[in-house]
Amino acid sequence: MRAGMRILAGMKRALDIGHNDLRIFFRQRAWYVWLFIMPLAFTYFMGFAVQGPGSPGAPQLGLLIENEDPGFLGGILLQELGEQGLRLLGPTNRNEAKRGLKIPPDFTERVLKKEKTSVGFFTVSGSGDEAAALVEVRLVRALIALHGHLVEHALATAGQPPSEDALRDLMRRENPVVLDSKYAGRKPIPTGFNLSLPGNLVMYLMMNLLIFGGATVAAERRSGVLRRLAVHPVSRAALVTGKIYGLMLLGCAQIALLLAVGRVLLGVDMSGRWFSILVTLLVYAWVAASLGVLIGSVVTAEEKIIGLCLLLSLPMAALGGCWWPLEIVPVPLQIVAHLIPTGWAMDALHQLISFGGGFAQAKEEIGVLLLFGAAANFAAAKCFRC
Amino acid sequence: MLSTGPWQTGLIPGRVLFLPSVEALNLQDSDFGFRISHAAMPLLKAHQLLKRFGEICAVNLINFEVREGEIYGLLGPNGAGKTTTISMVCGLLKPDAGEVVVEGLNFWSDPQRARRIMGVVPQEVALYDELSGRENLEFWGRMAGLTAPTARDRAGELLESLSLADRAQDAVGTYSGGMKRRINLGCALLHRPRLLLLDEPTVGIDPQARLRILEFIRGLATDGTAILYTTHYLEEAETLCQRIGIIDHGQLLAEGTLSELQRRLGGSQLFVIDGELKDATPEEWLGFRDRFRVIQKSDHQLVASAGGECDPADCLKQLLALPVRVQNVTLKRPSLNDVFLQLTGRELRE
Numbered sequence: 001m002r003a004g005m006r007i008l009a010g011m012k013r014a015l016d017i018g019h020n021d022l023r024i025f026f027r028q029r030a031w032y033v034w035l036f037i038m039p040l041a042f043t044y045f046m047g048f049a050v051q052g053p054g055s056p057g058a059p060q061l062g063l064l065i066e067n068e069d070p071g072f073l074g075g076i077l078l079q080e081l082g083e084q085g086l087r088l089l090g091p092t093n094r095n096e097a098k099r100g101l102k103i104p105p106d107f108t109e110r111v112l113k114k115e116k117t118s119v120g121f122f123t124v125s126g127s128g129d130e131a132a133a134l135v136e137v138r139l140v141r142a143l144i145a146l147h148g149h150l151v152e153h154a155l156a157t158a159g160q161p162p163s164e165d166a167l168r169d170l171m172r173r174e175n176p177v178v179l180d181s182k183y184a185g186r187k188p189i190p191t192g193f194n195l196s197l198p199g200n201l202v203m204y205l206m207m208n209l210l211i212f213g214g215a216t217v218a219a220e221r222r223s224g225v226l227r228r229l230a231v232h233p234v235s236r237a238a239l240v241t242g243k244i245y246g247l248m249l250l251g252c253a254q255i256a257l258l259l260a261v262g263r264v265l266l267g268v269d270m271s272g273r274w275f276s277i278l279v280t281l282l283v284y285a286w287v288a289a290s291l292g293v294l295i296g297s298v299v300t301a302e303e304k305i306i307g308l309c310l311l312l313s314l315p316m317a318a319l320g321g322c323w324w325p326l327e328i329v330p331v332p333l334q335i336v337a338h339l340i341p342t343g344w345a346m347d348a349l350h351q352l353i354s355f356g357g358g359f360a361q362a363k364e365e366i367g368v369l370l371l372f373g374a375a376a377n378f379a380a381a382k383c384f385r386c
Numbered sequence: 387m388l389s390t391g392p393w394q395t396g397l398i399p400g401r402v403l404f405l406p407s408v409e410a411l412n413l414q415d416s417d418f419g420f421r422i423s424h425a426a427m428p429l430l431k432a433h434q435l436l437k438r439f440g441e442i443c444a445v446n447l448i449n450f451e452v453r454e455g456e457i458y459g460l461l462g463p464n465g466a467g468k469t470t471t472i473s474m475v476c477g478l479l480k481p482d483a484g485e486v487v488v489e490g491l492n493f494w495s496d497p498q499r500a501r502r503i504m505g506v507v508p509q510e511v512a513l514y515d516e517l518s519g520r521e522n523l524e525f526w527g528r529m530a531g532l533t534a535p536t537a538r539d540r541a542g543e544l545l546e547s548l549s550l551a552d553r554a555q556d557a558v559g560t561y562s563g564g565m566k567r568r569i570n571l572g573c574a575l576l577h578r579p580r581l582l583l584l585d586e587p588t589v590g591i592d593p594q595a596r597l598r599i600l601e602f603i604r605g606l607a608t609d610g611t612a613i614l615y616t617t618h619y620l621e622e623a624e625t626l627c628q629r630i631g632i633i634d635h636g637q638l639l640a641e642g643t644l645s646e647l648q649r650r651l652g653g654s655q656l657f658v659i660d661g662e663l664k665d666a667t668p669e670e671w672l673g674f675r676d677r678f679r680v681i682q683k684s685d686h687q688l689v690a691s692a693g694g695e696c697d698p699a700d701c702l703k704q705l706l707a708l709p710v711r712v713q714n715v716t717l718k719r720p721s722l723n724d725v726f727l728q729l730t731g732r733e734l735r736e
Contacts, residue, residue: 227478228573
C-alpha cells in the first residue's frame, strides 16, 4: 500500500517535472526555429529535390486524347489508360500533355471484324522527352490489357464478337493472374515527400531532443536546479523519468505539426496507418529523449553539448537514410544504418508511409527501437548526476 | 533589546577615540526576543560526520544539533566545509562516516520522510529564470508534495510575506539579485518545513536586501522552525544565530552562544597593540603574563586579552609602559573574528 502510494507520488512528480520542462521550452521562442520552421522548410525543399513518379507531390502524366472512334472500344481503351495512371486530356488542356494518342474512326469496327488496326502515338509540340517513355510504357500496358479482355471474351464465347457490357463486365472481374511488376520484385524506393517527411522528422527529433535534453540537463546542473530537485522528496527515477517525459512531449509537438502539414499540405497518404506511425515516432522520441538526458549526464561542459549533439545527430541522419533512400547506398552502409536507431525508424516509417504496410510489417523495427530506448533510458538513469 | 552601549576605544598616546563597532554588539539569547529552550528536542543532529574527497578531508568528525526555534550558525571561511556539511545533512552527499538524524531517525533510513520535514535554500540561486516568481514557487511547492491548489495559495501568501506580490507575474530573469534571493528562500518554504537549511543565502546582495532576508529568517525561527544557517559573514552569525559553530578545514573548532565563544578568550576585554613588535618577546615582559593572554602576534601587531576583572585604565597604563615602541592601542570587546583568530591563527576575513 505504502509502496503503491510512493510510486503514484513519484509518477505525479515526474509528470510535474515534464510539464514544467515543456513550459520552459515553449518560453524560449528562439528554439521554435529548430523545432518547427527548419524541419518544415527542409521537408518541403528536400521533397522536391528527391521527387519521383510515385511521389505524392508528383502530378499524373498527361496524355492528349483524340478519340475519333464512335464505337465502344475507344472508350474502353481510354478507361484502361486511366487505370494505368495516365491523366487523359482534351484539346483545351493540350499544353499539359506529354504525348498524344489518336484513336482512328474505325477502331471498334475493325477490331470487331478481327482486322488489324493501329492507334497513333504522337509528340505534342512543346513537351519534352523526359516523360515520354513512362507514357509509352503505360500505353502499351493498357493495350495489352485490352487485348487480354478480348481474348478472354473470345475464349468464353467461342469467338463471338464482344459487346460493350460484356467487356466492361470482364474488366470489373479480378484478374486470375496478377503480376505486381511495378518495381520488378524490389521494394519501391521512397521519393518526394514520402522520403523527406519521415526523414526530416527522424533527423530533427533526434537533433532537437539530443540538444535540448543535453543542454537543459547541463544548464540545470550548473544553476543548481538539479541539486535542488534532489533535496526534495523526488526519487532519482522520478527525476529522470520526468526529464525524459518532458522531452518526449516536446517531440510530440514536433511530430504533430509535421504529420499534420505532411498530410494536409504535402499530400502524404497515411490513412489507416496513423496509429502505427504514431507508435513508431513515440518510441523513437523515447530513444532520442533518453539519449539527450544521457548526454547531459555524461558531458558536464555545457558549451560542448550542442557541438557534440550535432556531431552525433547529423551522421546518424545521413547513415540512417534520412537524406537519401538506403536502397541507393552500398551494402556496408546499409548494415551500419541498422546499428543506429535512425535506420530502424526510417525502415518502419517507410513500411508504413511508402509501402502501405501496417503495424505487422513495422513491428520488428518498432521492437528494435524499443530495445534502443530501454538501453538508452537505463544508461541515462545510471549516469544521471545532480 | 540590543545592547545600547557598543563600544570600541581607539587609543593613541595622549588621545582616546570612541568608535562604534558592530563587532562590539553584546548580544545575549534574550536579545532575540525569546529565550531558547535548551530542553527543546533537537530536530537535527549531526553525529561524527566525516567526508573525504580523495586525500582531502572536507568534513572531519563534526557534531552539532539544531533545536526547534533555534538558528544555529555554521561560521567559517570559504572552503571550510560548510557546504559539504549541509550537503550531507540534506542528503545530497552520503557521509563516509557518522550519521545525520532528523527528528530522531537516521536520514538514510527514510530519506523521503526527512526531505519532507526539511526545506533547503542552496547557496546558488537555483530558479527557472524563464518562469515568473509565482510559477517558480508553485513548481517547487508541488515538488515538495503539495497539491496544485495548495501550492497556488501558499505561493500567494509567500509573495506577500516576501514583499514580491507586485512582481509575481514577472519572469525571475528580470529580478534584481535581492529579489531572486528572496524567491530562492521562498521556494524552500512552500511546504512549511520544520527544519530549514540555509547555505549562505545572502551572498552577493546589497545590505538592505540582506537585512530583509535576515528579518524574515528571524520570523521563521520565532514561529518554531529549526534553522541551520551557514555563513562566512561575522555580522550575520553574531546578530542572527543563537548558537554558532566555528568551522575551518572541515573541523568544528568551537561551538556555543556568542557570549560563550567570547568567554573562550579568557576575558571581556581585548587589547590590540600596534607598534614595532618584530623582536618583542611578550612572555619575558615583567608582569605581562599575569594579566594578559596573547591571542595573536605579528611584527606590527599584538592582540592580547585581559584576564579577570581588571580595570581597563590600569591595563592601558601597563601596556603603554611595555618595553616596545607602541603606536596605537585599541580596546574592544572580543568578536567572533577574534575567536576565529585565536582558534586558527588567522582572521576570518583573510
